[in-house]
Amino acid sequence: GHVGRRLTSSAYGYPGVNATFDYAELPLTDVVVGGGTAGLAIASRLAETASVAVVEAGGFYDQDNSNLSVVPFYALTMPHIAPTPDYPRQPLFDWDLLSVPQTAAAGRTIHYAQAKTLGGCSAHNTLLYLRATRGAHKRWAEIAGDDTYKWDNSLPYFKRSCTLTPPNWEKRDTPNATFKYDPSAFSRGRGGPIQVSWSNWVDPSATWLAEALQSVGLRLSNIGFSSGILSGFSAWTPITVSPRYAERSASTAYLDEAIEDTDIMVYHHTQALKINFDASKKATSVLVSTQGAATEGLEYTLHATKEIILSAGVFHSPQLLMVSGVGPKTTLAHHKIPLVAHLPGVGANLHDPLLFPVSSALTPALPSAIGLVFSPDPAVQTSILHDYLADQAGPPTSPSKNCPPHLRTHLSPRTQNLLNTLPTDWPDVEYIAGAGPGAAAATGGGDGGTTTSSSSNVQTITAVVLNPFSRGTVSLASARMADPPVIDMAWLTDPADGEVAVAALRRAREVWNASVLADVKVGGGEIAPGEGVQSDAEVLGYIKKACVQIWHASSTVFGIRGLRVVDLSVLPFSPPTHPQGTVYALAEKIAEDIVRGR
Ligand SMILES: Cc1cc2nc3c(=O)[nH]c(=O)nc-3n(C[C@H](O)[C@H](O)[C@H](O)COP(=O)(O)OP(=O)(O)OC[C@H]3O[C@@H](n4cnc5c(N)ncnc54)[C@H](O)[C@@H]3O)c2cc1C
Incomplete structure (x- = not known):
């Protein structure tokens, strides 16, 4: 600790200086590589008792990505998250990652947005806050051989990471859009730095879709999606939002506290190039580089007396593991990288869930958030902006909403057997209802719905295949971190994923065809995929062309030992949920392990 006020600037490292230099030049005990979702959480917790540095390639999201990262509504309108190879580049904030052509998904090359910033993907995700199921946690505990991952044992880490603020019913102001949630899944009073609450606006079309879901047999969840249960649907899911100003709450909330209370040292605009190991193969230091736009970067080394934590x-x-000599020996030999440890699992086992849209048009009397925020009527836009700034209410406070059911009919025995290997409380499919993801693709935009081009009354039920059986890879193009990794999600290469996707699409159609929607649907029927798409082959053909990522890729470094990796890549499977809550809980758990010497 330190005496009196700490200058904020004291928390930022000077290029080339390998120490904290607030009050005393303490040698660094831990160096955390990657100041993203997990990285800032674990670094901040470790800094409570140790001298910790964070190395982050990016800068500050509120400066580098403007309001797009701050106002919840903009989450799905950020141009740079478009999955097409001609996406508008955002070099201050996005890593510019392109996949290899997805041979089983119409040969498409996908831009896979990943945030390069303090906060990482928590600074450009869709804010949805959910947790996985009890069964998923039990499976995780079994595979990891660590009972702490069981649901009841994990709950304290979830609670420690976030603080829940109840919904503001007055500002939500929609009589048939009330819901139940489970306050006992959160700390009473203040938990951790991440703020979890609800948007102060309800998309009117979502209330109709909620009725349609119930009419096809999906029940309204009376507990929400933070209590280890994911069946039923929830209107509406909490988001990582700070209720005071209705702004995004990212992992930088951890950093803000650590800057006040600890000697944490942040090296931003600094890319880790290589982890160095000593003769006993213990990781001891990280070679890093500043990223001057016009000048050559300055390279220097940060030494850690205790541990290097990789959260990139x-x-x-x-x-980074492979470039540093840890990974499959054939890959390393191919790039002439000296072998430190042969770990074939590094870069293998990539799980990447898919989504695709099923869209129709609703009456303009039920405008979507996109229709309102981007209304052609300036008076509507002004009044929406006023409500947001003055009262933290209205569509800008809302990113989206969702609802996952079970669905295992008409599948081949092989696919049913594969699904049966999953815990029984594990949903196969999730549906996210509302304008937003997929809507632009559905209307011919072909960009996965990430732009503002969607027509204001097109509504989409986005189907998410939560448990892909296809397995992708992350590999190397060269031995340098300056070159992007080679990413192959291998979408739809296992036929089971296509079968589940087709069934999911048919189920989404049942919802659209529910009689309760008859009076509010307009236009000549289904917009995407369209009435002409009927046979299984036609439906699968549509999915191959329309599917995009939900940005939940995980599981590429399962099996690593010796060097601590703490981010979504270490989960043994893709958790059947939106993962940011799990990433925060993981960071809290590993921080405790380290502090307790485990
Ligand atoms: C568009 C989008 C929408 C999403 N929506 C949701 C949602 O609604 N709800 C949800 O729960 N999840 C969502 N997710 C997923 C979730 O946000 C991520 O899974 C999670 O944030 C990943 O955390 P992480 O710590 O593993 O990685 P990240 O947060 O990506 O952190 C990695 C960090 O490491 C840095 N880094 C990388 N390489 C280096 C290097 N060599 N040197 C220095 N720094 C480096 C990066 O810049 C980054 O800051 C979404 C993701 C995206 C992209």
Whole structure:
């Protein structure tokens, strides 16, 4: 600790200086590589008792990505998250990662947005806050051989990471959009730095879709999706939002506290190039480089007396391991990288869930958030902006909403057997209802719905194949971190994923065809995939062309030992949920392990 006020600037490292230099030049005990979702959480917790540095390639999201990272509504309108190879580049904030052509998904090359910033993907995700199921946690504990991952044992880490603020019913102001949630899944009072609450606006079309879901047999969840249960649907899911100003709550909330309370040292705009090992193969230091736009970067080395923690995300963690000599020996030999440890699992086992849209048009009397925020009427836009700034209410506070059911009919015995290997409380498919993801693709935009081009009354039920059986890889193009990793999600290469996707699409159609929607649907029927798409082959053909990522890729470094990796890449499977809550809980758990010497 330190006496009196700490200057904020004291928390930022000077290039080339290998120490904390607030009050005393303490040698660094731990160096955390990657100041993203997991990285800032674990670094901040460790800094409570140790001298910790964070190395982050990016800068500050509120400056580098403007309001797009701050106002919840903009989450799905950020141009740079478009999955097409001609996406508008955002070099201050995005890693510019492109996949190899997806041979089983119409040969498409996908831009896979990953945030390069303090906060990482928590600074550009869709804010949805959910947790996985009890069964998924039990499976995780079994595979990891660590009972702490069981649901009841994990709950304290979830609670420690976030603080829940109840919904503001007055501002939500929609009588048939109330819901139940489970306050006991959160700390009473203040938990951790991440703020979890609800948007202060309800998309009117979502209330109709909620009725349609119930009419096809999906029940309204009376507990929400933070209590180890994911069946039923929830209107509406909490988001990582700070209720005071209705702004995004990212992992930088951890850093803000650590800057006040600890000697944490942040090296931003600094890319880790290589982890160095001593003769006993213990990781001891990290070679880093500043990233001057016009000048050559300055390279220097940060030494850690205790541990290096790698939190560079699902693509860069395996890349940095391999570039540093840890990975499959054939890959390393191919790039002439000296072998430190032959770990064939590094970069293998990539799980990447898929989504695709099923869209129709609703009456303009039920405008979507996109229709309102981007209304052609300036008076509507002004009044929406006023409500947001003055009252933290209205569509800008809302990113989206969702609802996952079970669905295992009409599948081949092989696919049913594969699904039966999963815990029984594990949903096969998730549906996210509302304008937003997929809507632009559905209307011919072909960009996965990430732009503002969607027509204001097109509504989409986005189907997510939660448990892909296809397995992708992360590999190397060269021995340098300056070159991006080679990413192959291998979408739809296992036929089971296509079968589940077709069934999911048919189920989404049942919802659209529910009689309760008859009066609010307009236009000539289904917009995407369209009435002409009927046979299984036609439906699968549509999915191959329309599917995009939900950015939940995981599981590329399962099996690593010796060097601590703490980010989504270490989960043994893709958790059947939106993963950021799990990433925060993981960071809290590993921080405790380290502090307790485990
Ligand atoms: C568009 C989008 C929408 C999403 N929506 C949701 C959602 O609604 N709800 C949800 O729960 N999840 C969502 N997710 C997923 C979730 O945000 C991520 O799974 C999670 O944030 C990953 O955390 P992480 O710590 O593993 O990686 P990251 O947060 O990506 O952190 C990795 C960090 O390492 C840095 N880094 C990488 N390489 C280096 C290097 N060599 N040197 C220095 N720094 C480096 C990166 O810049 C980054 O800051 C979404 C993701 C995206 C991309």
